[in-house]
Amino acid sequence: MSQQSVRQAARRSTLEAQLARRRVRAERERRLEGLTMDVLVAVSERDAAIQAAECRAGQALLVMMDREGLSLREVVECCVGEITLREATRMRRLVSDP
Numbered sequence: 001m002s003q004q005s006v007r008q009a010a011r012r013s014t015l016e017a018q019l020a021r022r023r024v025r026a027e028r029e030r031r032l033e034g035l036t037m038d039v040l041v042a043v044s045e046r047d048a049a050i051q052a053a054e055c056r057a058g059q060a061l062l063v064m065m066d067r068e069g070l071s072l073r074e075v076v077e078c079c080v081g082e083i084t085l086r087e088a089t090r091m092r093r094l095v096s097d098p
Contacts, residue, residue, distance in 0.1 A: 051094075054090075054091050054094055055091075055094050055095055057083075057091045058091035058092050058093070058094040058095035058096070059095050061075055061088055061091055061092045062092060062095060062096060064078065065092075072085065072088055072089065072092070073085065075088055076088050
C-alpha cells in the first residue's frame with residue numbers, strides 16, 4: 001500500500017469516526033431537548049395547579065372574614081397551624097387585588 005493510500009484510508013476512517021460521534025451527540029441533544037420540554041411543561045402545570053389551589057384558599061379566607069366576621073388572625077387559628085399569617089395574607093390578596 002502506498003503512502004498516499006494509507007493517508008487516504010486514515011482520513012476516511014477519521015472522518016467516519018467523527019461523523020459517528022456527531023450523530024451520537026445530535027441524538028443525545030434531541031433526547032435532552034425532549035426531556036427538557038417535559039420538565040418545563042410539568043413545572044408549569046404544577047405552578048398553575050398551585051396558583052388555582054391558592055386562589056380557592058384565598059376565596060375561602062375571604063368568606064370566613066366577610067361572611068363569618070373573623071379577623072385574619074382568627075382565620076389562621078381556625079386552620080390549626082396549616083397556614084401562617086403571612087400565607088393567609090398573600091392568598092387573600094390573590095383574590096382581593098385586581
